[in-house]
């Protein structure tokens with residue numbers, strides 16, 4: 001296996017607060033890698049640095065062998081590196097299916113086509129709709145496809161967010177606490193769908209999660225972040241048996 005994402009000696013401070021400290025991680029292509037650590041360890045900040053939301057103060061970030069340090073999020077999206085986002089307020093009054101159809105295409109829409117070739121646009125719309133129907137089936141939400149997204153349960157919204165990543169040609173998906181507030185049955189659906197996207201579609205996942213059960217079911221390897229640096233990397237069993245990790249993480253921050 002080779003690394004699809006490499007974070008090399010990255011640091012990031014907010015004012016006088018050093019949040020990420022000389023941090024290096026590798027995410028192997030085809031893996032479902034977990035990222036855990038106590039509250040405030042810098043997990044979300046590291047995600048924001050990888051996804052192009054923040055630029056690091058020093059160090060570099062590589063994707064598919066190319067330096068993407070400071071490349072903005074929308075460009076990374078076009079290259080298949082994306083993160084799930086909560087269904088925005090303005091989309092909650094649209095149906096689940098329409099939410100999938102609203103995911104922007106990876107290549108910019110051609111104005112020429114919109115103005116001069118309306119039949120092409122209609123054909124594209126039909127194609128997007130067909131894809132959205134396929135995706136909604138895949139994530140197990142076909143029975144609620146016409147429900148307003150705002151009326152879906154918390155877990156169904158998470159499945160819809162995962163579905164949105166399938167509307168584009170994703171390669172790496174960053175999942176930030178996707179299990180939060182999801183009931184156990186739907187959580188199993190989420191886990192199964194993530195595993196299917198990994199095995200059937202070749203998605204690589206980097207997963208921030210406080211739910212250790214989900215990490216144990218999904219992730220190998222697991223990276224432990226503490227005070228903005230990697231404390232340990234290994235299987236969940238190795239991590240759960242490590243004294244320093246237990247002290248830093250499980251000891252005072254068991255979720």
Ligand SMILES: Nc1ncnc2c1ncn2[C@@H]1O[C@H](COP(=O)(O)OP(=O)(O)OP(=O)(O)O)[C@@H](O)[C@H]1O
Nearest residue numbers: 014015017019037038039040041042043044045046
């Ligand atoms: N935009 C920002 N401006 C200033 N400080 C920030 C910003 N984003 C994060 N921080 C600070 O950086 C530190 C790390 O936050 P971060 O959200 O990355 O941690 P985390 O490991 O994801 O925590 P949690 O598990 O609680 O979500 C915190 O002290 C936080 O207050």
